[in-house]
Amino acid sequence: MSDPAADPTATGPGVHAPTERQADLSDPAAVGSVGQKAVPAPEGVVSGRVRAPVHWADLSPSERAEAVRSQGWPAFRARQLSAHYFGHWSAEPETWTDLGAAQRASARRFFPDLLTPVAELSADGGATVKSLCQLHDGVLVETVVMRYGLPSPPAPAEEPAGPSGPAAGGRPRPRAEPAPAVGARGPRATVCLSSQAGCGMNCPFCATGQRGLDRNLTTGEIVEQVRRAGQSLASGAWPGGPGRLTNIVVMGMGEPLANYRAVLTALRVITAPVPTGFGLSARGVTLSTVGLVPGMRRLAGEGLPLTLAVSLHAPDDALRDELVPINRRYPVDEVLDAALDYADATKRRVSIEYALIRGVNDQAERADELARRLRQRGDWGWFHVNLIPLNPTPGSRWTASRRADADRFRVRLEARGVPVTVRDTRGRQIDAACGQLAARHLLG
Ligand code: SAH
Numbered sequence: 001m002s003d004p005a006a007d008p009t010a011t012g013p014g015v016h017a018p019t020e021r022q023a024d025l026s027d028p029a030a031v032g033s034v035g036q037k038a039v040p041a042p043e044g045v046v047s048g049r050v051r052a053p054v055h056w057a058d059l060s061p062s063e064r065a066e067a068v069r070s071q072g073w074p075a076f077r078a079r080q081l082s083a084h085y086f087g088h089w090s091a092e093p094e095t096w097t098d099l100g101a102a103q104r105a106s107a108r109r110f111f112p113d114l115l116t117p118v119a120e121l122s123a124d125g126g127a128t129v130k131s132l133c134q135l136h137d138g139v140l141v142e143t144v145v146m147r148y149g150l151p152s153p154p155a156p157a158e159e160p161a162g163p164s165g166p167a168a169g170g171r172p173r174p175r176a177e178p179a180p181a182v183g184a185r186g187p188r189a190t191v192c193l194s195s196q197a198g199c200g201m202n203c204p205f206c207a208t209g210q211r212g213l214d215r216n217l218t219t220g221e222i223v224e225q226v227r228r229a230g231q232s233l234a235s236g237a238w239p240g241g242p243g244r245l246t247n248i249v250v251m252g253m254g255e256p257l258a259n260y261r262a263v264l265t266a267l268r269v270i271t272a273p274v275p276t277g278f279g280l281s282a283r284g285v286t287l288s289t290v291g292l293v294p295g296m297r298r299l300a301g302e303g304l305p306l307t308l309a310v311s312l313h314a315p316d317d318a319l320r321d322e323l324v325p326i327n328r329r330y331p332v333d334e335v336l337d338a339a340l341d342y343a344d345a346t347k348r349r350v351s352i353e354y355a356l357i358r359g360v361n362d363q364a365e366r367a368d369e370l371a372r373r374l375r376q377r378g379d380w381g382w383f384h385v386n387l388i389p390l391n392p393t394p395g396s397r398w399t400a401s402r403r404a405d406a407d408r409f410r411v412r413l414e415a416r417g418v419p420v421t422v423r424d425t426r427g428r429q430i431d432a433a434c435g436q437l438a439a440r441h442l443l444g
Contacts, residue, residue: 050137053112055220056085057227057269061276071106081107082275089231091224114224115141126239131228135221139197139214142252143225145233149187150240190247191229193222195263196254201290202325203311205357207393208253216259222266226278248280251288251309257295263287264302271304282306288353290326291335300338300345308342309351309386310335314361315370323361336373343382355388356401356409367409371416384419 059067061078068077080098084090093099093107115133118140122129127147134140199206200213229245236242248270250256256263271282288309289296299308312335314320320327327335339350352374356362374383387410390400401409406422413420 052114052136052218052221055112055114055218055224056081056110057223057266058218058220067110071103073103077103079275081110085111085227086276086278087274089227089234091227091231112136114218114221115228122238129232129238133225133228135197135217137215141194141197141217141221141225143194143229144192144252145189145229145238146192147187147189147233147238147240147243150243187243188246189229189233189243190249191226191245192249192252193225194252194254195222195250195256195259199254200258201255203290203313203323205323205355205390205393205396205398210393213254216262217254219262219265219269222262223269226266226270226280230278245278245280247284247286249286249288249309251286255290255292256287257289257292257299260295260298264299264304267304267306286351288351290324291330291338292326293330293334293338296335296338296342300342305346305348307348307351308339308346309353310339311353311355312336312370313353313355313357315366315373319361319366323357332373336377340377340382349381350383352383352385353388354385355390356406357390357398358401358405360398362401362405362409364408364412367412368416371413371418374418375416379417381419384421385413386421386423388423 056064056067064078064082065075068075068081071077077099080096081093084093084096090096091111091113093104093111096104096107099107114136116135117131118134119132120129124146127150128144130142130144132140132142194217196216197214198211199208201209202212203209226245226248232238233243233245248267250263250267267282267285267287269277270280271277271285273279282304283306285304286307286309287299288311290311296308296310299306311324312320312332313323314327315332317327317331320332339352342348343350352370354361354370370385374385387406389406390398392399400406410420410422
């Protein structure tokens, strides 16, 4: 990774605290004041980098009120702008007819175009759409929307297995909503967000990991991914007709806990009630981490009932050191202890992510070891394992496990009382695995 020490413990405010921006976007720990934040400046140069323009979504409610005051507008205008943006997914003030023409023109400054679409690819009969967007400084990020329960749902490449395992013991079984699974709760749509442009974690099987870290995304850039997804769904632009955004997974490009402040602020905006935020349920949000222990512990104290997913991929340090290099800093036992503590604190079941790689981590002994390490920490339903068929990345020596080996792995876990799901493989045709579309775009 370009910076394995990217500080996951940088302190940060919630959405209602004063907004701060990265002074140096390559350094998640270095933040500076936004300066003229109430009246967003077009762009400012900081430490040789051009800072992303400040967006309405970057501002706390009091900063939004101050922003409209600075225009000489009455306070209720802030609520009006927010109602358009958060309540109707709109970032086009030109269309907001409850404002006068001059006000519509002035309002544009609060809604700069942070994301410029570069490519859009769909798969699964249009139920999976992947967008590649360019940010103001040219870096690329991907966002994927997956729809479930459409009237004639496309057949996924592999059917997910239902949760299994023993009944809960003495403690209540925490609830979890692993978003990337087909459910029976009516039409759902999940957006998979990027938290960084690129990633510094350097996992060798991951396309984004190969590319390195460009920079952290700002809160506005993360929120805008959600807004665009919500708008596209609501507009009925995609096959399947109009839809509603129900779930968020922070599983796109980047390590969210290495960009803690911007990600958490974005999640608070996303889950705040309309018109302060989009009003999405925190219980419908899953955040996936490579296992940055300090960040996991801090997240447990946020009072947000998010589902935590931990990308384990190996139960032993020798192999995990290779597959997930940050393991040298936060080894398996520390990661699992933090995962257990997260489940304890939030009563949310933790999802243990395990990409099955042929001949690398799919042996029966590893299934046994994984079951042992999880169950030794309790069997009250604090975890489930999500097996992911590896999506091979171009030029990589890693490939997906053979079907028989994957089945054996799953059966062995189940036999040891481990609840298992198999993630569906949405979007394979469009390189929906982390970073692949951006990699292809960059390679021309
Ligand atoms: N950095 C975070 C979130 C982004 S990656 C994390 O590591 O969890 C989201 C998930 O996709 C992780 O579980 C990651 O290990 C997995 N992943 C990355 N590349 C993959 C590939 N080629 N095939 C299958 N899963 C992959």
